[in-house]
Amino acid sequence: xxxxxxxxxxxKEDPADAEVVSHxxxxxxxxxxxxxxxxxxxLPLGLRSVNKVAQIVREEMDRAGALEVLLPTVQPxxxxxxxxxxxxxxxxxxxxxxxxxxxxxxxxxxxxVITDLVRxxxxxxxxxPVNLYQIQTKFRDEIRPRFGLMRGREFIxxxxxxxxxxxxxxxxxxxxxxxxxxxxFSRIGLRFKPVQADSGAIxxxxxxxxxxxxxxxxxxxxxxKSCEFAANLEKAKVVVPDGPDMTAADCPAMEEVATxxxxxxxxxxxxxxxxPDKLIKxxxxxxxxxxVAGLVRGDRELNDVKLRNLVxxxxxxxxxxxLVRKLTNAPVGFAGPAGLSKDVPVYADSELKLATDWVAxxxxxxxxxxxxxxxxxxxxxxxxxxxxxxxxxxxxxxxxEIEFTKGIEVGHVFxxxxxYSEKMEATFLDENGKTKPMIMGCYGIGVSRIVASAxxxxxxxxxxxxxPSIAPFExxxxxxxGKDQDVADKAEELYAEIxxxxxxxxxxxxxxxxxxxxxxxxxxxxxxQLVLGGKGLKNGIIEAKDxxxxxxxxxxxxxxxxxFAAWRKRIWNNWGLETN
RNA sequence: CGGGAUGUGGCUCAGUCUGGUAGAGCGCCGCGUUCGGGACGCGGAGAUCGGAGGUUCAAAUCCUCUCAUCCCGACCA
Numbered sequence: 001x002x003x004x005x006x007x008x009x010x011x012k013e014d015p016a017d018a019e020v021v022s023h024x025x026x027x028x029x030x031x032x033x034x035x036x037x038x039x040x041x042x043l044p045l046g047l048r049s050v051n052k053v054a055q056i057v058r059e060e061m062d063r064a065g066a067l068e069v070l071l072p073t074v075q076p077x078x079x080x081x082x083x084x085x086x087x088x089x090x091x092x093x094x095x096x097x098x099x100x101x102x103x104x105x106x107x108x109x110x111x112x113v114i115t116d117l118v119r120x121x122x123x124x125x126x127x128x129p130v131n132l133y134q135i136q137t138k139f140r141d142e143i144r145p146r147f148g149l150m151r152g153r154e155f156i157x158x159x160x161x162x163x164x165x166x167x168x169x170x171x172x173x174x175x176x177x178x179x180x181x182x183x184x185f186s187r188i189g190l191r192f193k194p195v196q197a198d199s200g201a202i203x204x205x206x207x208x209x210x211x212x213x214x215x216x217x218x219x220x221x222x223x224x225k226s227c228e229f230a231a232n233l234e235k236a237k238v239v240v241p242d243g244p245d246m247t248a249a250d251c252p253a254m255e256e257v258a259t260x261x262x263x264x265x266x267x268x269x270x271x272x273x274x275x276p277d278k279l280i281k282x283x284x285x286x287x288x289x290x291x292v293a294g295l296v297r298g299d300r301e302l303n304d305v306k307l308r309n310l311v312x313x314x315x316x317x318x319x320x321x322x323l324v325r326k327l328t329n330a331p332v333g334f335a336g337p338a339g340l341s342k343d344v345p346v347y348a349d350s351e352l353k354l355a356t357d358w359v360a361x362x363x364x365x366x367x368x369x370x371x372x373x374x375x376x377x378x379x380x381x382x383x384x385x386x387x388x389x390x391x392x393x394x395x396x397x398x399x400x401e402i403e404f405t406k407g408i409e410v411g412h413v414f415x416x417x418x419x420y421s422e423k424m425e426a427t428f429l430d431e432n433g434k435t436k437p438m439i440m441g442c443y444g445i446g447v448s449r450i451v452a453s454a455x456x457x458x459x460x461x462x463x464x465x466x467x468p469s470i471a472p473f474e475x476x477x478x479x480x481x482g483k484d485q486d487v488a489d490k491a492e493e494l495y496a497e498i499x500x501x502x503x504x505x506x507x508x509x510x511x512x513x514x515x516x517x518x519x520x521x522x523x524x525x526x527x528x529q530l531v532l533g534g535k536g537l538k539n540g541i542i543e544a545k546d547x548x549x550x551x552x553x554x555x556x557x558x559x560x561x562x563x564f565a566a567w568r569k570r571i572w573n574n575w576g577l578e579t580n
Numbered sequence: 581c582g583g584g585a586u587g588u589g590g591c592u593c594a595g596u597c598u599g600g601u602a603g604a605g606c607g608c609c610g611c612g613u614u615c616g617g618g619a620c621g622c623g624g625a626g627a628u629c630g631g632a633g634g635u636u637c638a639a640a641u642c643c644u645c646u647c648a649u650c651c652c653g654a655c656c657a
Contacts, residue, residue, distance in 0.1 A: 012606060012618065013592045017650050037649065092656075109657075143581080143655055157657085197657095209657085317654085412657055444657055482615055515617040522617090533616060543616095 001473065003508045007044055009033075010520055020216055022452035023148025025464045029524045031451075031472070038145025038153035042448075045524065048472040049451045050156060054135050056187050056469065057158050057445055064180035066131040066160050071113045073137060077103030079112040083423045088314075094141045106139035111420050111442060114161045118438070119426035125165045128428060128438065129173055133160030135447060149452035150218075150408070156448040162441040163421075165430060170415060170439040174206060177413050177443045181210055184445070185411070189467030189575045190454060193405075195221050196231040197412065198305050206415035207235075210445075211407030212453040221407045222389050226400035233404075234305040236389040237396040243354040247375035251357045254338065254377050260366040263333030265298045268368055272359060275299075280352065280360040280372070282335040284324055284344070287313035291327055294386055295337055295348040298359075301388040302349070310347060310384050328363040336361030336369060337378040348374060349386040408453040409446070416440040455525075458548070464525025465548050467575050473506040475528035475568070476521045480514050484534050490557070491532045494542070497561055503568070522547065528571055530555075530564075546571055 008030040017034070018024040026032045031046030042050060058068065077095070080086035086093075086103075094106045107113065114132060122130065135158045145153045162173035178194070185192045190212050197209040209232055211221055223230035231237070262268045265276050279298030284291060285307060292311055296302045308316040321332055327344055328335045337346050340363055352358075358372040374380055389396075391404055420426065421437035430436050451470065458465040468474045477495055481487030488509070495507040506526060508517050514533075521529050529545040536542050541554040544567055555563040572579045 009590090010618090011591065016586085016592070019651075034649095090655095138657090140656080144651095144653095146650085151656085159657090409657070414657085442657095446657075480616065513615055513617090513619065515615090515619075517618090518616075519618040531616080535616085 001506050003506055004510045006506075008520070008524070009043070010523060018148060020147045020150060020456065021459050022150060022216075022455040025455050025459060025523070025525075026148055026452065029464055031524075032149065034148075038142060038151070040149065040152060040154075045472040046451070049454075049466070049470050050448055052470040052472075053188060053447050053450045054156070054158070057184050057447065058135065060180045060184040060187070061133050061158070061160060063183075064131075064176050066133045066162075066177075066180075068134065069117075069132045070134050070136060071107070071110050071117070073107050073139065074104055075107045075110075075113055077105065079116055079424075080105060083112055083420060085112070092140050092142065094139055108138055108140040109442075109444075110134070110159055111161065111416070111440075112424070115420045115424045115426045115440070118161075118163055119421075119424060122163065122426075122438070123428055125428055125430045128163055128165040129169050131160055131162040131173060131177075133158060133443075147452075149448050150456075152448070155446065158445040158447055160443040162443070163426070163438040164441075165428065165436070165438070167439065170417075170441060174413060174415050174441050177441070178208060181411050181413060181443070181445070185210060185212075187469060187577070188450060188454070189469045189577050190410075190450070190457060192410070193221065193223065193230050193407065195223070195407070196229075196235050197414075198232065198235045198309070208413050209409050210411030210413075212410050212450070212457055213405055213407050214453060214456040215406055216456045217406035217408040219407050219409055221405050222391075222402050223405060224395035224398060224400045225403055227395060227398040229395050229397040229400075231389075233388060234303060238351075238385050238387055238389050238393055239396045239399075240350040240354070240385070241394075245353050246356045247353050247373070247380075249356045249373070249375075251373040251376070252371040254369050254371045254373070256362050256364070256367050256369050258366060259368045262366075262368070263331075268359065269298070272368070272370070274359055278355075278357075278359055280337065280358045280374075282337055282340075282346075282361055284319035284327060284335055285316050286319050286323065287311050287316045291319060291323065291341075291344045292316075293335070293337065293340060293344050293346045295346060295352060295380075296387045297349065297351055300349065300351070300390075302386055303388045306384070306386050307347060310382070310386070311345070328361070330361070330363055330365045330367075334361040334363060334365060334367060336363050336372070337374065337380070338369060338372055339363045340378075345381040346378065347386060348380050348383050350383045351387070353383055408449070408456060410450050410453055411443075411445045413443045414441065416442050459525075462519070463523035466525045466527055467577065468527040468572050469575070469577055471525065471527050473526055474504045475530060476506045476508055476524070476526040477530045478508045478514075478517045478521060478532070480517075480531065480533040482511070482513075484537075487532060487534055487537050490537055494530070494532065494557075494560060498564070501561060501565065527575070528568065546574070548574070 010030045011028040014024045015027045033041045138157045139154050142153050164170040192212050194208045197207040220233040222236040259271050262271045276298035281298050283294045283302050294302045294307045304316050324332050327341045356373050359370045360372050362369045418437045426438050427435045455464050479491030498505045527547050531543040540557045544555050545552045
């Protein structure tokens, strides 16, 4: 590709509305342009990267036996009504009507459509398993799109759906995808980690997220320094250290104490001169419309996903101020487990069994209680792991040390089970002629998000640093033959040679000053730069720069193809990649 | 949806408080010089100051409404 005939509108300054590096650099390198909030145009360079990611994903999906299809973006409401998601999915689902006043939506995901397709075609266990995937544009009307391609409303995603006749098959499909994902992300050249994720009502280890490790990630991962354990913060189990059950132990009679104006844990502690670990924090939630209370120690954080899963709910949110008043007869800040409305089941974090004589809210304005015993003074519906893991906690699998890292979710594998097949009657006849629902799994990869996360993980003050596997072009050949026709001619010759090798090259043959060419090559982040100048030509060499390390070497012009091939191989290898 | 902020040539911003003929840098076009890390000189084009209404002799500037975008929060594969 000749840059003189290409379209790369670079920017010298950061766009005003970009916050994160990937957004700034994608804009500055002329790869994307915003059309409207959360919706972007992909320019030639950006599209090339997206397509390269998609192609790697496609190859690994095919290799794993999945079959590519293409499903519509516009979906009829009645399918969504079948699964109940038309009502449940909420504002994120962009709905509209056609000229006949029929309801439609833009697909944020395709479980309904794929299940509908399969149920019409597959009737026998002999046709199973089947795994269908597509690479396509999704639309989710995010409450708050941000960070450029990282969290857009419209984005490109690969989604796959597997259908199996039994549990063993479903498990195999799941782990086949898990393996394919590892291969795909490795080939893309990103540092990533599969982590256990929340699988809602399904339970077990049948949900993993693939995280690209980057400082700027929105998610936090808890991982073990000594074993393989890694989990999303919301999923990470907390193991309570052994100790005697103190819920029935002796404790002075509970008494109320006035704590005027003390709402927060810190304020109460300061007022009563106790440490936060002597306090019980009582948090009121609404799960699927019903109130629930969760108890954790004053110095801990309650994990709402764990509480939601414990009570088997779908949607959990904090009780609003009015509800708190109704349930506790007090303003926010004075809720406690003792004397709470009987309509509210109280669940306590397991850790609370290990001590007694607590301080807690009194369900009365400006008042707390002390000497509270959970066994004596309140009714606890159950004890369970309810809190968020902390770096000081032990690894739940091996007891080792835990560390926290930031990550960007770029893939998710999930066992769906019968959720959709039952509701939509996607059934088949088994070996015994019995009708059974298919067992499903779904597997997503954020294709456009990967391009952004590659930049989040690899950039410097001069611009992007793309892995060669997904760079818009692997190499940029820069000709400094301004008025030196010999240089220009030789560059042409080299370009032809590189093209002949089948290498993806950009040829900077523009009439620009050298500084401009260098700066733009760095900004765009071609992993390899070849610079041919007058002096080099005279000395029979061309300069080769590794964008990642900045290392420059000289390649001989005699035998250029061979020297270049060897250098190129080294660059790929340094990224942990194989040349194709 | 709550809190905060911003809308001025293609881009980044000044000008708004204190109303008086719309600015700079970058980019773009032309000419010349320059040519190994985003050059320089000269000459140009390009803006109904987000939109609507109002106050005023006069509005980018003051008032009202509205739209859009961004940030924080809640939310989210």
